[in-house]
Amino acid sequence: MGRQLKFHIFRYNPEDTNSVPRTDDFYLEETESMTLFIALTRIREEQDPSLQFDFCCRAGICGSCAMVINGRPGLACKTLTRDLPAEITLMPLPVFKLIGDLSVDTGTWFRSMNEKVGSWIHNDEAFDPDAQEERMDNALAEEIYELERCVECGCCVAACGTANMREDFVGAVALNRIARFMLDPRDRRGEKEYFEVIGTDEGVFGCMGLLACEDVCPKELPLQDQLGILRRKMGWSALKRLFRVK
Amino acid sequence: MDTELADLLCIGAGLAGERVAIEAASCGFKAICLSIVPPRRSHSSAAQGGMQASLGNCAMGAGDNQDIHFQDTVKGSDWGCDQEVARLFVETAPRAVREMAFWGIPWNRVVPGKSAFFKGGKEYEKVEPKENKGLITARDFGGTAKWRTCYTSDGTGHTLLYTMDNKVVELGVAVHDRMEAISLIHDGETCTGVVARCLKTGRLKAYLARATLIATGGYGKIYKESTNAVINDGGGAIIALDTGVVPFGNPEAIQFHPTGIVPTNILVTEGCRGDGGTLLDVNEKRFMPDYEPEKAELASRDVVSRWMIHHIREGCGVKSPYGDHLWLDIRHLGERHIKTKLREVEEICNNFLGIDPVTQLIPVRPAQHYSMGGVKTNKDGAAYGLKGLFSAGEASCWDMHGFNRLGGNSLAETVVAGKIVGEKIAEFLKGYDVQFKTASVKDVADRVQERLERRISGKDGGESAFEVRNAMQDELMERVSIFRNGKDLEKAVENLQGIYERSKRVGLRSNGIGASPELALALKIQGMLRLAICVAYAALKRTESRGCHAREDYEARNDRDWLNRTLATWKEGEDLPTLNYEPASGVLEIPPGDRGYGVSKIITRDGETTGA
Numbered sequence: 001m002g003r004q005l006k007f008h009i010f011r012y013n014p015e016d017t018n019s020v021p022r023t024d025d026f027y028l029e030e031t032e033s034m035t036l037f038i039a040l041t042r043i044r045e046e047q048d049p050s051l052q053f054d055f056c057c058r059a060g061i062c063g064s065c066a067m068v069i070n071g072r073p074g075l076a077c078k079t080l081t082r083d084l085p086a087e088i089t090l091m092p093l094p095v096f097k098l099i100g101d102l103s104v105d106t107g108t109w110f111r112s113m114n115e116k117v118g119s120w121i122h123n124d125e126a127f128d129p130d131a132q133e134e135r136m137d138n139a140l141a142e143e144i145y146e147l148e149r150c151v152e153c154g155c156c157v158a159a160c161g162t163a164n165m166r167e168d169f170v171g172a173v174a175l176n177r178i179a180r181f182m183l184d185p186r187d188r189r190g191e192k193e194y195f196e197v198i199g200t201d202e203g204v205f206g207c208m209g210l211l212a213c214e215d216v217c218p219k220e221l222p223l224q225d226q227l228g229i230l231r232r233k234m235g236w237s238a239l240k241r242l243f244r245v246k
Numbered sequence: 247m248d249t250e251l252a253d254l255l256c257i258g259a260g261l262a263g264e265r266v267a268i269e270a271a272s273c274g275f276k277a278i279c280l281s282i283v284p285p286r287r288s289h290s291s292a293a294q295g296g297m298q299a300s301l302g303n304c305a306m307g308a309g310d311n312q313d314i315h316f317q318d319t320v321k322g323s324d325w326g327c328d329q330e331v332a333r334l335f336v337e338t339a340p341r342a343v344r345e346m347a348f349w350g351i352p353w354n355r356v357v358p359g360k361s362a363f364f365k366g367g368k369e370y371e372k373v374e375p376k377e378n379k380g381l382i383t384a385r386d387f388g389g390t391a392k393w394r395t396c397y398t399s400d401g402t403g404h405t406l407l408y409t410m411d412n413k414v415v416e417l418g419v420a421v422h423d424r425m426e427a428i429s430l431i432h433d434g435e436t437c438t439g440v441v442a443r444c445l446k447t448g449r450l451k452a453y454l455a456r457a458t459l460i461a462t463g464g465y466g467k468i469y470k471e472s473t474n475a476v477i478n479d480g481g482g483a484i485i486a487l488d489t490g491v492v493p494f495g496n497p498e499a500i501q502f503h504p505t506g507i508v509p510t511n512i513l514v515t516e517g518c519r520g521d522g523g524t525l526l527d528v529n530e531k532r533f534m535p536d537y538e539p540e541k542a543e544l545a546s547r548d549v550v551s552r553w554m555i556h557h558i559r560e561g562c563g564v565k566s567p568y569g570d571h572l573w574l575d576i577r578h579l580g581e582r583h584i585k586t587k588l589r590e591v592e593e594i595c596n597n598f599l600g601i602d603p604v605t606q607l608i609p610v611r612p613a614q615h616y617s618m619g620g621v622k623t624n625k626d627g628a629a630y631g632l633k634g635l636f637s638a639g640e641a642s643c644w645d646m647h648g649f650n651r652l653g654g655n656s657l658a659e660t661v662v663a664g665k666i667v668g669e670k671i672a673e674f675l676k677g678y679d680v681q682f683k684t685a686s687v688k689d690v691a692d693r694v695q696e697r698l699e700r701r702i703s704g705k706d707g708g709e710s711a712f713e714v715r716n717a718m719q720d721e722l723m724e725r726v727s728i729f730r731n732g733k734d735l736e737k738a739v740e741n742l743q744g745i746y747e748r749s750k751r752v753g754l755r756s757n758g759i760g761a762s763p764e765l766a767l768a769l770k771i772q773g774m775l776r777l778a779i780c781v782a783y784a785a786l787k788r789t790e791s792r793g794c795h796a797r798e799d800y801e802a803r804n805d806r807d808w809l810n811r812t813l814a815t816w817k818e819g820e821d822l823p824t825l826n827y828e829p830a831s832g833v834l835e836i837p838p839g840d841r842g843y844g845v846s847k848i849i850t851r852d853g854e855t856t857g858a
């Protein structure tokens with residue numbers, strides 16, 4: 001027989017005037033290879049059909065199911081219950097707007113982040129359908145892919161001291177995104193333009209260096225390395241500006 | 247009710263929906279996309295393997311061209327596809343891949359010089375040409391004569407979707423995420439938008455549009471074991487069937503993927519076998535070469551899936567608490583290869599199974615994977631039956647896949663069809679005006695509102711939506727799966743009709759306020775059952791075997807009677823769909839013949855029986 005698991009789950013439905021923020025307890029017997037996806041689905045279908053949470057691919061790829069699991073942001077679908085104690089506390093991600101229970105609105109936040117950092121290839125040329133593709137070194141392609149693996153789950157934002165205090169801080173995810181485009185020769189933005197986006201306290205200089213972002217990233221992206229690289233570049237850029245002003 | 251206007255409304259913000267929206271927006275039209283999840287979480291992101299286009303840059307792809315891609319696609323479809331559409335597709339695919347490169351995809355590139363590759367567990371050497379250094383490279387996928395599948399490591403769908411959505415953000419196209427289309431607005435002739443339900447607040451909203459596109463992806467979740475995402479439950483198919491006039495093409499054409507992991511059905515990519523992974527049985531013996539001497543593990547999906555089930559039925563499966571399975575072995579590819587080229591696979595094994603594929607075998611068995619069928623359109627993407635309605639991507643039956651889609655051809659379809667259908671919609675919009683009739687909007691909205699209230703109040707009964715859905719999923723898995731026969735299919739239709747009756751009596755156990763996941767399911771469970779019945783009934787009526795549709799009681803492919811496409815419509819008040827048929831292809835550039843793999847018993851158009 002498996003362990004008896006006890007779940008403390010944050011509950012609140014902002015659309016329901018009778019709902020008050022609270023925690024509800026649920027019990028389940030653990031089964032082999034049980035993940036939080038399996039557990040939460042069972043709780044909803046067998047015990048409380050009103051329970052709100054988000055899963056989509058349930059394979060650690062889409063980033064839908066980030067939540068705070070025993071105090072730590074992570075993807076619920078790839079969390080095996082056997083790696084947790086028998087008492088499991090689940091809370092919604094902070095920073096993002098609550099939709100209900102464990103479900104938060106990451107869509108609005110990330111769309112706005114993508115707009116802010118200009119998350120696309122900036123290039124005025126037109127696509128020539130008859131031309132061969134521009135060549136690229138495979139090693140560079142792989143380096144870009146490495147940073148493009150971010151799934152916008154929001155864990156790094158939720159774990160970030162600065163993001164929890166200031167709403168305008170763009171977060172590690174945005175800095176990583178900028179680093180991705182800076183690597184890409186197809187993006188024609190220069191240092192100055194990148195600087196305008198993130199060379200401020202809302203950007204690279206807002207980070208307090210607590211390292212939580214990299215710690216919790218389910219894709220294990222080298223977020224702190226990127227930050228260091230950006231800071232050096234931006235610092236340099238800032239200096240150059242100062243001299244120009246003089 | 248809150249109402250919004252657009253030139254084009256895309257229901258779906260996966261690769262297909264967004265690609266169409268981009269085309270329309272680039273022509274100056276106002277496009278809005280709806281999606282159940284934030285766009286980048288659409289299931290396109292889960293495609294790991296790659297996208298086919300005959301660039302012919304890599305050594306093993308040398309000499310590739312559109313004709314060979316065309317042949318592979320037609321053979322793959324078991325001659326069920328529309329050849330004119332397949333032609334259009336292969337012609338456009340190389341340009342589509344390059345356009346995505348231009349927009350930012352970090353495609354893997356040709357690295358000149360010698361490198362090793364595995365095929366069927368043996369190591370070979372290839373030499374990549376110097377002159378192609380840095381061009382887009384490709385990997386091997388099942389059912390193709392050349393290496394043609396362009397990829398970014400193990401995250402092709404992810405990079406495609408991120409790049410596509412980047413473009414959407416750049417163009418300022420609005421995506422309303424957590425907004426689920428519940429019903430099309432139409433008057434029997436013209437479609438003018440949808441009524442949708444907000445999955446943040448639960449409120450209804452009307453979208454009025456001159457053109458409406460269904461790009462809602464696959465509907466695998468009508469099956470119990472499926473590689474599809476939780477949200478792939480057929481929303482688009484349901485609202486199209488609900489019209490009673492828009493036919494659904496080939497509902498019976500359901501593809502199973504050979505390698506879903508046991509027990510969670512998460513897919514491990516075909517790339518594993520493409521790169522040289524092998525399938526082993528309970529004795530850790532490789533069995534595919536015994537059944538398919540030439541292609542072995544790389545025969546097309548339907549063929550590999552079928553032999554796997556056959557082999558399990560022969561008693562050669564591995565016993566487990568979750569049923570019998572087989573093994574996928576990639577150990578010989580080596581740690582470096584697995585940790586770079588197949589990294590997501592490694593992650594999946596570690597995270598969801600707690601095993602290390604570098605040293606251990608992976609438990610796999612076939613799971614539902616892809617829906618070839620869908621909203622039937624013409625080659626421009628215009629749906630049959632309603633003016634102003636279009637469809638693209640997996641939700642559509644355009645129909646380049648016929649009875650079996652090749653791996654790598656559906657990511658390619660989303661961007662290729664997205665481009666073509668987008669252009670056609672832009673043309674359509676240029677010369678088109680339509681009157682939005684307040685009465686039809688109100689009529690649809692009232693009906694949805696009434697349905698919603700009946701579910702919440704429990705007026706029709708207290709059946710649990712979850713239990714009804716589970717019963718349907720079990721039934722399809724049990725009797726409408728890889729091997730099919732008349733007796734089981736008849737039983738399945740009968741049982742599903744019983745479950746359909748239960749679905750009419752669903753009532754909520756929660757209060758249904760707000761997003762309410764229970765209400766979301768309760769609102770579509772009846773539609774899901776109609777879809778399930780279409781699948782089972784069309785499978786029962788198709789008395790032949792073609793591609794993925796394998797009838798034990800009709801083993802031959804029958805080109806005399808069945809070289810055609812099923813068109814299912816559901817008339818209001820009926821308890822079975824109406825099935826009509828149209829020729830599979832207007833043009834037969836390649837006349838029906840032997841695929842070169844799989845069972846080859848054929849009843850020819852002249853009525854002769856050939857093959858085993």
Ligand SMILES: Cc1cc2nc3c(=O)[nH]c(=O)nc-3n(C[C@H](O)[C@H](O)[C@H](O)COP(=O)(O)OP(=O)(O)OC[C@H]3O[C@@H](n4cnc5c(N)ncnc54)[C@H](O)[C@@H]3O)c2cc1C
Nearest residue numbers: 258259260261262282290295427463481639640654656657
């Ligand atoms: C695990 C897996 C791996 C795969 N690997 C490959 C591969 O390597 N190569 C390949 O070619 N193909 C692959 N495929 C197939 C391919 O990924 C899909 O066919 C393709 O991505 C579908 O894209 P789409 O745009 O049609 O739909 P999706 O990406 O599924 O998007 C559907 C959209 O519709 C929205 N939606 C659905 N219903 C509603 C509604 N009622 N109202 C509003 N919005 C709605 C969703 O939110 C979503 O935005 C794979 C499939 C799976 C499941």
